[in-house]
Amino acid sequence: MSGRGLVVRRLVLLAASLVLMIAGTRDIRALRAYRETVVVSDAFTRQAPLSTYFDGIRGTLMDVPVYVFDSGVPGGSALILGGAHPYEPASPVMAYVVMENIAVKQGRVFVIARANMSASLQGMLGNAYPPFFRVKTPWGGKTYRIGDRETSPLEQWPDPFTFVHYPSKQNLAYQDSRNLNRTFPGRPDGSLTERTSFAITELIRREKIDLTIDVHEASMGYPVVSTYVCHQRAEEMCMMAAMMLSAEQFPMKTETSPKTLRGLTHREIGDFTDSFAVLMETPEPFIDKFVGPMTEALMLTGKDEFMQTAANRGLLYADYNMKTGSTLDYRVGRHLGGAAEIIKQMGEFYPAKKLVVSWPTYADVMTQGVGAFLHDPAKAARGRVFTN
Amino acid sequence: MILLQSLIHELYFVMAAVVAALLLTRLFRRKTRPGLAYDIVYAYTVIPFILRALHIK
Numbered sequence: 001m002s003g004r005g006l007v008v009r010r011l012v013l014l015a016a017s018l019v020l021m022i023a024g025t026r027d028i029r030a031l032r033a034y035r036e037t038v039v040v041s042d043a044f045t046r047q048a049p050l051s052t053y054f055d056g057i058r059g060t061l062m063d064v065p066v067y068v069f070d071s072g073v074p075g076g077s078a079l080i081l082g083g084a085h086p087y088e089p090a091s092p093v094m095a096y097v098v099m100e101n102i103a104v105k106q107g108r109v110f111v112i113a114r115a116n117m118s119a120s121l122q123g124m125l126g127n128a129y130p131p132f133f134r135v136k137t138p139w140g141g142k143t144y145r146i147g148d149r150e151t152s153p154l155e156q157w158p159d160p161f162t163f164v165h166y167p168s169k170q171n172l173a174y175q176d177s178r179n180l181n182r183t184f185p186g187r188p189d190g191s192l193t194e195r196t197s198f199a200i201t202e203l204i205r206r207e208k209i210d211l212t213i214d215v216h217e218a219s220m221g222y223p224v225v226s227t228y229v230c231h232q233r234a235e236e237m238c239m240m241a242a243m244m245l246s247a248e249q250f251p252m253k254t255e256t257s258p259k260t261l262r263g264l265t266h267r268e269i270g271d272f273t274d275s276f277a278v279l280m281e282t283p284e285p286f287i288d289k290f291v292g293p294m295t296e297a298l299m300l301t302g303k304d305e306f307m308q309t310a311a312n313r314g315l316l317y318a319d320y321n322m323k324t325g326s327t328l329d330y331r332v333g334r335h336l337g338g339a340a341e342i343i344k345q346m347g348e349f350y351p352a353k354k355l356v357v358s359w360p361t362y363a364d365v366m367t368q369g370v371g372a373f374l375h376d377p378a379k380a381a382r383g384r385v386f387t388n
Numbered sequence: 389m390i391l392l393q394s395l396i397h398e399l400y401f402v403m404a405a406v407v408a409a410l411l412l413t414r415l416f417r418r419k420t421r422p423g424l425a426y427d428i429v430y431a432y433t434v435i436p437f438i439l440r441a442l443h444i445k
Contacts (some may be wrong), residue, residue, distance in 0.1 A: 006422070013431035022433045028445050050431050056390065122445075154443055157400055187389040 039375040053201035075107030076353035086147025088121035088217030095278035107355035120147035137371035150178035184268035193267030217284035231270025237345040302326030408437035
């Protein structure tokens with residue numbers, strides 16, 4: 001081939017590669033650019049960036065908004081931490097339902113809906129997850145991101161060969177250096193994820209948060225599914241809350257945070273702050289490894305034939321029926337009920353920390369669906385609409 | 389410490405850009421392996437480096 005022909009051929013190949021690159025990254029770019037909308041309730045008091053509590057994350061994607069709902073009446077305080085692992089989508093949706101519907105009669109509630117914003121802006125490598133899911137509402141629908149588990153390498157890279165947790169010096173997997181729920185209590189001069197954990201820990205210390213509720217989802221082949229995992233100082237109220245939920249609403253287990261499992265909120269926030277630390281898990285087939293195609297429908301319904309086979313063989317740690325699945329409504333409803341019950345129990349055990357709040361109950365969500373409790377940003381007052 | 393981390397982090401983007409530039413140069417100017425298959429390989433393998441240099445993926 002002549003010199004000019006060779007150049008033309010290579011230009012054509014390069015152009016084809018660039019077209020492939022642009023087309024192939026459409027979802028990736030859309031996910032990174034998309035911001036979720038929330039319409040806060042009448043109880044909303046103020047919003048502050050997380051960097052208010054630690055300047056070391058200012059200007060980064062991890063400088064997420066903190067929403068405050070303050071009754072003005074002295075009482076307890078709680079932090080609802082959503083989205084530490086964005087590939088567990090009932091967590092941020094639960095936080096949004098709380099923010100859109102909460103009423104506070106006594107005490108204060110702080111909400112972070114997207115604790116790891118960076119992780120929420122990238123898909124999970126290799127799992128063919130859909131980038132978004134849509135919740136139907138009476139006025140149309142709201143779209144939310146399905147992100148990854150760890151902070152994006154675009155924000156934190158390279159990973160260490162082994163992640164050494166601070167301050168315990170426990171060796172963890174290298175990718176846990178970007179896992180927000182393995183880097184608590186965090187450190188001010190650490191990696192971006194560690195600094196974010198430190199900022200959240202500082203928020204808890206400075207605002208004197210009595211109860212921290214870290215909201216997660218678990219695969220059904222994981223023993224702590226449908227469980228409160230509680231620091232030992234919160235053990236009794238967790239046990240009581242789990243008993244009440246199991247008797248009146250839905251099956252809930254409780255487990256005490258292992259002292260040798262470092263970096264998790266239920267261990268480190270309990271050890272390094274005065275807050276009661278509680279983590280909640282729901283049954284989420286979408287993140288199990290043996291399910292069929294990981295589609296938006298699976299994420300919303302939790303119905304999967306392979307999961308049923310696993311259930312029939314006794315391989316799961318929670319009840320499962322493919323006919324009912326484990327819907328987003330069920331999982332968000334569980335979190336709403338679980339958070340309300342543990343707050344109630346804190347007030348029973350420690351009257352000085354009483355917090356009187358209300359939001360849609362488990363029964364409300366199961367009968368009307370999550371979408372019934374999400375409001376239309378187009379019809380909301382301007383000061384009530386925020387993006388995450 | 390944070391400054392050093394940031395520098396190393398940014399260095400990775402620079403390295404990605406350098407590799408992308410190298411691959412593009414070699415796509416058009418190389419003395420060995422002039423065949424079509426190698427043209428395709430050079431054109432295709434540049435993609436992840438461009439994506440990283442542009443902070444897309």
